[in-house]
Amino acid sequence: MNLKIYKYPSVSAWQGLCQRPMQNSSAIRTSVDKIIYDVANNGDVALKKYAEKFDGVVLKNILVSKKEIDTAAKQMDPKLKRAILQAKNNIQKFHSSQKQPIVKVETSKGILCWREARAIEKIGLYIPGGSAPLFSTVLMLGIPAMIAKCKEVVLCTPPDKNGKINDAILYAASLCGITKIFKTGGAQAIAAMAYGTKSIPAVFKIFGPGNQFVTAAKQILQTKVAIDMPAGPSELLVIADQSAVPEYVAADLLAQAEHGPDSQVILVCTNLDIARKVAKAVEVQLSQLPRKDIAEGALQHARLIVLKNLNAAVSFSNLYAPEHLILACKVNTGLLKKIDAAGSVFIGNYSPESVGDYASGTNHTLPTNGYATAYSGVSLDSFYKKITFQQLSKDGLHHIAKTVSVMAEAEGLQAHSNAVKIRLS
Template identity: 55%
Template sequence: MQIIKYPPRTDWKAILARPLFDTSALNNTVGAVLTDIKDRGDEAVFEYEEKFDKVKLSSLSVTKEEIEASESLVSEELKAAIRVAKGNIETFHRSQIFESKKVETTIGVTCWQKAVAIEKVGLYIPGGTAPLFSTVLMLAVPAKIAGCKEIILCSPPNKEGIINPAILFAAKEAGVDKIFKIGGIQAIGAMAYGTESVPKVYKIFGPGNQYVMAAKQMVSLKDVAIDMPAGPSEVQVIADDTANPAFVAADLLSQAEHGADSQVIMTTTSESLISDVLQEIELQLFELPRREIAEKALQNSKLILLRDDREIVDMTNQYAPEHLIIETSDYMDIADQITNAGSIFLGHYTPESAGDYASGTNHTLPTNGYATAYSGVNLDSFVKKITFQKITKEGIRNLGLIIEIMAESEELFAHKNAVTLRLKK
């Protein structure tokens, strides 16, 4: 990891830059696959499954029998854990249900909103080096609470044509309607355009590698909505002398093991903490099964020594981290000043992995600085709001002249006339 001491503000932008990757060749590949799937449907999907996932499938759908069989392949301990996590996620997201109220803006003019579920949603669940069954809960549970009529899930199968049983079990528990053995670009294309087997959806959710992210952004240009733009996962830890160096190191490594392109950052005013955390990282890194991945991520990562809390807050808001852990004595004081972050974890006993799995908050969050403008996935992500207005005779008398003046000033005389006729009546 790179140690940076007291950097001037003029250098912050360069210091906080995410790892850059040349995606020009990637975009060409993604575009060609998407076009082929749009033109040839299932036939193309089968071919790309054989090419990219190295499996020759006879059917893209997961059968009820396969879903039932998966239950016996998941330990009772994990099944119990998934059910507890599902309950916490459900409790938190149910608290976000929109309550509409009617507002009289002018006497005789009433306006209100109605929340309506997006009818068809598609969930993409990675299944490679880390099959993310937890993401099934994070996406399917709020979709179910919102009232989405059709919840479609795609996840890559292994070389035997089987999706990870924990993913299937979580999907069954969360109420997913249809599951397909499709990974990567071809999964995004199938859900965006629809094929003979896969229904077209209205919005696609879920993480993935660079190919999946590029595919989501391409189809979002005109074919389907997506949850958010995204890049590699990241965490920032703010820590002071009260922090436990072992906790901080574990938090940094838990994000670093996500992928070689992940980024982890620590900001602190304590120089001694930096050396203690580095020592702990070396000790813990040696024990990690995903050590090689974490080591690569640490090459993109930084320990930054700053002068005071003001600098820490300003740098944090400039970085806009996906995950922010505040391990300081005054964590609420700092948290109250944060305006750009995906999800914040407060105090010495709140690891980021709690939000990843079971505390109840959603772990599908904006990365790559998008936390300056985007929220993480929440119940609102699965609904749209329709506005209503009702105007009485008294209301049109009260508001009509205002509308006429404004319409005439914009030279939209048919707009004005729609009001004038009613006023004369």
């Protein structure tokens, strides 16, 4: 297929080049609203109905049994087990480093303030199944939940036509100490974790990627339950200069494109020759992919853009705010400091985005659809809520009393002023 190259577009044209693939969101929302209402009112009955309708399986039990979890571990390919364990170790090491000590600050004499983290007690994890069961996402979400010591972790994932859950998903869940695993997917799984059913406990916050129906359900239910972040289809932007290896860049673009036909990949380079070489390498590598048809669908929304220099490329990237950003170019501290909006950044020719997806240690649950302008990816902090504390001595209150009284009375809140004065009278 011929990838279109945009040569030196004007800054006024950038916004148009940043457009994501459009979806019929109103039709999706209507369908999801009906599913949420059904699950909220009919619980497990609705979940079993949707399992038959969408997954093609009649389920007796929604809960995965201990026997199924144990069997999955025994059936696993030893090479895959070792790979998962190495990934787990790296992810655990990186997320453990995010623990923060309690710092007590004396803001004025006799006034002590500090903040403490408390684990969110009930967490729900959504793990996509389907053509690409994302067992790696179990590690990305289950490990920080385990480090934070969340008391209850619920995992929902769709079964196959035999009513089975992918062995690697069950094995990864067991490594994270997750035992409450349920055979349900799609918007109905999100509704079940938000409202609770006879089988599935209601949770306080839901994490995990999913298709457009899962995303819509999370957004609709934000008034009922907290979510990790708004999300959309996966995306990648690569900035390349003469130092880039075209074959590496092409491989990175295709790695992201094979996620789904609604994914988007963008190349921004400082050299027309590089753009042409990448386009040619994409054609060669695409023909060899098992998921060629899916990747081709994503490449319909691809952009290959040539700009004058790296500063312009970074400015374009900040406007697009990609989920993943690869810097296949000469990088210095100054360039890195100019990056203001990206979910996760991969630096140099030997940092493919795939390593972040699986095993480098960073989290792959990241803001998409331009939300990187304001949202961070999932981290250990995502599984905590922070509570502030303050303690004043009598002298401390005395020193600040006049300030509080003056401010309270200026706002017309006399009782606030009185609460201070009565302690000093």
